[in-house]
Amino acid sequence: MESTYDYVIVGAGSAGAVVAARLSEDPDVRVCLLEAGGPPPPSELVPAAVASLQNDPATDWMYNGDPGGVGKGLIGGQMMVPRGKMLGGSSGLNYMAYVRGHPGDFDAWAAGGADGWSYEDVLPYFRKAEGFVDSPELHADPDVHGHDGPVGVSVRQPILRASNQFVEAAGAAGMKQGDYNGRDRLSPEGVASLFQTTTKDGRRTSTFHAYLEPAMDRGNLTVVTGALVERVLLETDGDEVRATGVAYRTEDGTSEEVAASTEVVVCAGAIGSPHLLLLSGIGARDELTAVGVDCVVDLPDVGRHLKDHLHTPLMFAADGIGETMTEVAMSLGPDALRAPAGPLPADPADDADLPEPLAAAKAEAERRIAEWFTTGRGLASSSLYDAVAFFSTGLGDEHTHDAQIGFLATGYTPPIWENVFRLPASAFFEDPESFLDPTRGQVVVLPNPVQPHSEGSVTLASADPAVPPRIELNYFDDPHDVTVMVAVMRRALEVAKAWPGGGLGEPVIPPHLAQAHGHLAGAEPSDALLEDLARHYALTVYHETSTCRIGDVVDPRLRVHGIEALRVADASVMPNVVSGNTNAAAIMIGEKAAELIATDNGVHLHEVVG
Numbered sequence: 006m007e008s009t010y011d012y013v014i015v016g017a018g019s020a021g022a023v024v025a026a027r028l029s030e031d032p033d034v035r036v037c038l039l040e041a042g043g044p045p046p047p048s049e050l051v052p053a054a055v056a057s058l059q060n061d062p063a064t065d066w067m068y069n070g071d072p073g074g075v076g077k078g079l080i081g082g083q084m085m086v087p088r089g090k091m092l093g094g095s096s097g098l099n100y101m102a103y104v105r106g107h108p109g110d111f112d113a114w115a116a117g118g119a120d121g122w123s124y125e126d127v128l129p130y131f132r133k134a135e136g137f138v139d140s141p142e143l144h145a146d147p148d149v150h151g152h153d154g155p156v157g158v159s160v161r162q163p164i165l166r167a168s169n170q171f172v173e174a175a176g177a178a179g180m181k182q183g184d185y186n187g188r189d190r191l192s193p194e195g196v197a198s199l200f201q202t203t204t205k206d207g208r209r210t211s212t213f214h215a216y217l218e219p220a221m222d223r224g225n226l227t228v229v230t231g232a233l234v235e236r237v238l239l240e241t242d243g244d245e246v247r248a249t250g251v252a253y254r255t256e257d258g259t260s261e262e263v264a265a266s267t268e269v270v271v272c273a274g275a276i277g278s279p280h281l282l283l284l285s286g287i288g289a290r291d292e293l294t295a296v297g298v299d300c301v302v303d304l305p306d307v308g309r310h311l312k313d314h315l316h317t318p319l320m321f322a323a324d325g326i327g328e329t330m331t332e333v334a335m336s337l338g339p340d341a342l343r344a345p346a347g348p349l350p351a352d353p354a355d356d357a358d359l360p361e362p363l364a365a366a367k368a369e370a371e372r373r374i375a376e377w378f379t380t381g382r383g384l385a386s387s388s389l390y391d392a393v394a395f396f397s398t399g400l401g402d403e404h405t406h407d408a409q410i411g412f413l414a415t416g417y418t419p420p421i422w423e424n425v426f427r428l429p430a431s432a433f434f435e436d437p438e439s440f441l442d443p444t445r446g447q448v449v450v451l452p453n454p455v456q457p458h459s460e461g462s463v464t465l466a467s468a469d470p471a472v473p474p475r476i477e478l479n480y481f482d483d484p485h486d487v488t489v490m491v492a493v494m495r496r497a498l499e500v501a502k503a504w505p506g507g508g509l510g511e512p513v514i515p516p517h518l519a520q521a522h523g524h525l526a527g528a529e530p531s532d533a534l535l536e537d538l539a540r541h542y543a544l545t546v547y548h549e550t551s552t553c554r555i556g557d558v559v560d561p562r563l564r565v566h567g568i569e570a571l572r573v574a575d576a577s578v579m580p581n582v583v584s585g586n587t588n589a590a591a592i593m594i595g596e597k598a599a600e601l602i603a604t605d606n607g608v609h610l611h612e613v614v615g
């Protein structure tokens with residue numbers, strides 16, 4: 006490895022992998038990409054195995070955040086803040102919903118001073134990234150999609166009965182079927198659809214698979230994994246401060262430096278990027294001094310204005326509708342059926358004398374995973390976060406849809422609820438083992454306000470780069486967010502009532518909340534009960550953004566204020582969170598960042614769309 010490159014890029018996630026792959030299209034440009042994680046494990050490709058990647062230090066940073074006004078019922082009282090730690094970053098860990106955001110989101114960014122980031126400005130980058138595979142069930146708006154880009158976007162096959170029913174129910178409740186990434190989203194009444202997912206032939210398309218894998222053999226691209234970047238190196242000359250490279254630590258603990266002769270581009274995500282800037286002395290002077298970091302540039306908004314989405318799980322017993330966990334496990338192959346969770350022996354070597362029913366289950370599991378592998382079809386082909394609706398509550402933020410309702414076509418198991426989502430099954434369900442019996446069907450409807458007004462923060466807990474930053478999520482700090490959550494929960498209950506075949510029945514109301522609110526089975530839940538349900542059990546949707554936002558920390562060309570040769574390009578630069586899932590917008594930011602850098606420095610990209 007050389008000691009100097011033209012560009013040093015920190016973080017190979019949704020945005021960073023794009024920036025590195027695009028800039029290295031020019032053979033005369035030397036790019037070094039540093040990533041703290043490693044290559045993704047094989048299970049990363051299997052959409053339905055998604056939850057197994059969380060809570061694993063090999064693939065997840067496993068941060069924790071103070072939830073503020075929610076989280077009263079969560080195990081440990083802290084909100085999980087997973088972030089992908091691998092080539093592909095969080096695009097390798099996420100639930101693969103492909104959602105760009107409402108056109109009004111981007112127009113509001115531009116109106117707020119983010120020149121060049123209006124909907125018309127960003128649409129070409131969404132298209133450039135996208136390899137959309139149309140399917141009649143999607144009712145796609147042909148004008149907005151790109152078909153030749155590297156990110157596979159498709160709908161799972163076969164379509165699940167429960168997901169079709171969600172779309173039908175949302176339609177009956179007033180949200181008509183259409184393309185939520187298209188013009189249909191412009192109507193306040195809203196739009197419902199099966200999820201378009203970042204999958205190709207039933208496999209996950211992370212930015213590693215889409216952008217980096219095909220570029221790995223370029224002689225001018227060096228990818229270093231297991232590299233924890235600890236500091237951006239800054240040189241001061243009079244009033245001028247310039248980024249000259251980064252310091253990082255290798256997996257074996259060695260300290261290394263790499264120099265950037267043109268620019269350093271920080272793409273470490275909405276937690277990692279502010280953390281790295283703060284460690285480098287870029288942030289609020291008094292706060293840096295308090296933890297022993299010398300302030301180089303006093304930039305108080307680094308780490309401020311954190312936005313995230315919350316959803317409150319409304320769970321329904323749905324035999325014959327939801328996918329049972331037995332079927333889900335079967336679709337993932339024999340290993341998913343092994344002890345301690347499943348009936349097969351933990352060690353495959355002990356399979357020799359399996360009783361007939363177990364031998365048959367094993368053979369069927371082998372058949373299904375082989376079918377997925379060869380055809381991309383089957384239950385394994387989506388995360389089961391499978392359908393969605395967007396609409397306006399009418400409570401404000403009229404420029405966009407302020408509400409989303411997600412749909413999960415399965416109920417998961419008690420260990421998944423407890424370990425992955427921190428939801429205590431024994432408090433949430435009257436009888437968890439019976440309700441979540443893996444042979445029975447459940448579905449989860451997820452009311453999800455998408456224009457939160459509350460803002461959190463990322464600050465330094467220590468000057469030691471190995472110590473995670475302090476994350477204050479501050480949910481429900483603004484009372485508006487509580488009002489919208491209750492309104493979206495009501496709308497979700499209307500969708501459940503409109504379910505084909507006479508409605509879904511009642512959602513699970515945890516016994517302790519039913520008792521506290523005098524709620525009787527069959528009665529309409531009061532607003533106070535719905536609010537309490539959210540305050541206890543609302544969960545992050547994993548959409549942290551805006552901690553280095555355009556305007557306060559970077560300019561619209563993503564250059565950090567007051568520092569030469571340093572940009573940030575990832576979800577942290579969003580002036581505000583988009584009204585939906587954030588991966589597509591992070592990839593778009595990577596595409597646009599690459600063009601901005603190329604234009605400013607004379608790099609030759611294969612295609613320029615802006």
Ligand SMILES: Cc1cc2nc3c(=O)[nH]c(=O)nc-3n(C[C@H](O)[C@H](O)[C@H](O)COP(=O)(O)OP(=O)(O)OC[C@H]3O[C@@H](n4cnc5c(N)ncnc54)[C@H](O)[C@@H]3O)c2cc1C
Binds near residue numbers: 278
């Ligand atoms: C569990 C989960 C589920 C989600 N589901 C969806 C979904 O279904 N649809 C959707 O649209 N969005 C989803 N999201 C959100 C979406 O994936 C993220 O918003 C998006 O990936 C963020 O992209 P990014 O480039 O900003 O950061 P990331 O993709 O997180 O990339 C940051 C990269 O930087 C690396 N890094 C960080 N710090 C350092 C350092 N100091 N040194 C070296 N490397 C570093 C990280 O390891 C990582 O690879 C989900 C997120 C999670 C965590």
